[in-house]
Amino acid sequence: MTTQPEQPLVDVQSLSVHFGSVAEPVRAVDGVDFQIFSGEIVALVGESGSGKSISALALAKLVPEPAGRIVGGSVRFQSLEKQKGAGSACFQGLEVLKLKSSELRKLRGARIAYIFQEPATSLNPVFTIGWQIGEAIRLHRKGVHVKQEVEKLLTSVGLPDPARAAQAYPHELSGGMQQRAMIAMALACNPDLLVADEPTTALDVTVQKQILDLLVELRKTRGLSILLITHNLGIVANVADRVYVMNNGKIVESGDTRTVLLTPQHDYTKKLLKAVPRLHKTA
Numbered sequence: 190m191t192t193q194p195e196q197p198l199v200d201v202q203s204l205s206v207h208f209g210s211v212a213e214p215v216r217a218v219d220g221v222d223f224q225i226f227s228g229e230i231v232a233l234v235g236e237s238g239s240g241k242s243i244s245a246l247a248l249a250k251l252v253p254e255p256a257g258r259i260v261g262g263s264v265r266f267q268s269l270e271k272q273k274g275a276g277s278a279c280f281q282g283l284e285v286l287k288l289k290s291s292e293l294r295k296l297r298g299a300r301i302a303y304i305f306q307e308p309a310t311s312l313n314p315v316f317t318i319g320w321q322i323g324e325a326i327r328l329h330r331k332g333v334h335v336k337q338e339v340e341k342l343l344t345s346v347g348l349p350d351p352a353r354a355a356q357a358y359p360h361e362l363s364g365g366m367q368q369r370a371m372i373a374m375a376l377a378c379n380p381d382l383l384v385a386d387e388p389t390t391a392l393d394v395t396v397q398k399q400i401l402d403l404l405v406e407l408r409k410t411r412g413l414s415i416l417l418i419t420h421n422l423g424i425v426a427n428v429a430d431r432v433y434v435m436n437n438g439k440i441v442e443s444g445d446t447r448t449v450l451l452t453p454q455h456d457y458t459k460k461l462l463k464a465v466p467r468l469h470k471t472a
């Protein structure tokens with residue numbers, strides 16, 4: 190468990206995102222509040238279509254436009270006062286939804302990074318892993334020795350032969366190795382927040398566990414905050430400090446993981462829990 194400092198790293202208030210027509214909008218995210226504190230793993234759970242991914246994308250104003258519109262709310266990003274490489278901007282207490290596109294580009298990657306279910310959608314098949322991770326470093330962290338940093342990152346995500354992995358093309362790596370490379374790419378700019386949207390769904394169970402263990406380890410070693418989106422309450426039980434449950438675009442329940450999973454208050458959370466064959470008991 191983490192102790193929470195007073196100021197959250199990210200503070201989301203009354204966030205609303207609509208799709209469809211203005212007259213009859215689909216309220217994909219409907220007045221959502223949530224916070225992520227430094228060094229915390231926060232899970233966002235809920236059934237398909239409940240608004241998890243759109244909420245997460247809105248954190249960096251990445252809602253797909255023009256289909257989607259952020260129609261209200263606030264996303265404040267607090268600075269950790271951490272020393273960043275030269276060239277990166279300081280984003281103390283930023284209102285993300287009001288940033289200009291040049292400021293948003295600096296925020297994305299440098300402060301908040303995303304990994305998704307399918308590494309194949311984020312890794313470019315025609316460039317080596319090393320080149321792609323290096324590109325992120327070149328863009329956001331001027332003055333860093335790129336090759337050394339690439340190998341350091343690949344080591345930190347548990348790839349046993351980082352020099353070889355750096356020279357590999359994505360198709361030459363297994364699914365688990367690709368996901369590790371994706372995580373290395375996400376970490377390349379030294380973000381404060383990693384958003385992991387169903388990061389292990391495409392992987393088999395043992396590799397799933399390794400990737401989740403890696404995320405927990407990165408939280409510890411780098412003080413990374415992680416927003417973990419998942420359908421899987423077993424994963425939540427094992428990994429998350431706190432959990433928010435979403436249904437129909439709204440947060441219907443939140444709290445520390447143990448409390449929410451052991452004594453759910455909301456009918457929807459109870460229903461989600463009933464759908465899980467068996468949860469691991471925590472000692």
Ligand SMILES: Nc1ncnc2c1ncn2[C@@H]1O[C@H](COP(=O)(O)OP(=O)(O)OP(=O)(O)O)[C@@H](O)[C@H]1O
Nearest residue numbers: 208215217236237238239240241242243244253256
């Ligand atoms: N590109 C889009 N065009 C129109 N509507 C969309 C689009 N993307 C999302 N939506 C709407 O937003 C809602 C929430 O979508 P979101 O992707 O956040 O769901 P989710 O909780 O991440 O689901 P899943 O678990 O399946 O990934 C959807 O039910 C849909 O109505």
Ligand SMILES: [Mg+2]
Nearest residue numbers: 241242243386
């Ligand atoms: Mg989703």
